[in-house]
Amino acid sequence: MSKAKTVLIFEDDTIILEVITVVLTDLGFDVEVSETSHDIIQKVESAEPDLILMDNWIPNIGGVEATRLLKSDKRFSHIPVIYVSANNDIQSLADRAGADDFLSKPFDLEDLENIVNKYIA
Numbered sequence: 001m002s003k004a005k006t007v008l009i010f011e012d013d014t015i016i017l018e019v020i021t022v023v024l025t026d027l028g029f030d031v032e033v034s035e036t037s038h039d040i041i042q043k044v045e046s047a048e049p050d051l052i053l054m055d056n057w058i059p060n061i062g063g064v065e066a067t068r069l070l071k072s073d074k075r076f077s078h079i080p081v082i083y084v085s086a087n088n089d090i091q092s093l094a095d096r097a098g099a100d101d102f103l104s105k106p107f108d109l110e111d112l113e114n115i116v117n118k119y120i121a
Contacts, residue, residue, distance in 0.1 A: 005120045006030040008049035010037050010058045010066065011084070016105075020053065023109050024116065035059070037066035044076050050120045053103075056085035056093055067097035080119040 007024050011017045012035045021031045032047040034040075038060035044052070052070070056063040063083060070076050083094035086105040094102035103115055 004028055004030045005050040006032060006047060007051045007053060007116060007120075008032045008034070008044065008047045009053045009055075010034050010040070010043075010063070011053065011055040012036070012057065012059055013055070016055075019109075020112065023112060027113060027116070029116070029120075037061050037063070040066045040069055041073065041076075044070060044079070049079060051116060052079055052081045054081050054083050054097070054099065056083065056087055056090070064093060064097040067099050071098040082115055082119070 007029050009017060009020055009031065017033050021033065024031050032049065034043050037058040054063045054067050058066060067081050070081065080100040083090065083097055083099035083102040084105060085093060087093055090102050090104050101115060103111060
């Protein structure tokens with residue numbers, strides 16, 4: 001049996017974290033979470049995720065900077081990053097960060113499921 005795919009979530013809203021975790025766990029994914037982004041490289045090294053969900057307002061350095069750090073590191077630049085935000089300009093934020101895609105908050109669970117499956121089905 002192949003190892004379950006891992007999704008790493010950077011999100012500081014515990015309610016959203018719980019919802020996403022439950023949904024993705026039910027879909028058969030391993031879920032790792034982080035409520036801060038300053039240690040993003042260490043987190044990604046230890047979790048070895050197949051996909052990252054990045055909140056815009058994650059504490060310390062913020063989603064744009066955290067995503068840029070990741071995408072500028074050859075070891076991790078291949079990992080898809082989905083930018084998650086309630087900002088009206090989420091598309092430009094995601095572009096600026098170098099994210100692979102974005103998901104607007106509030107999102108419905110089907111949108112979450114579809115975007116995750118799009119990248120790591």
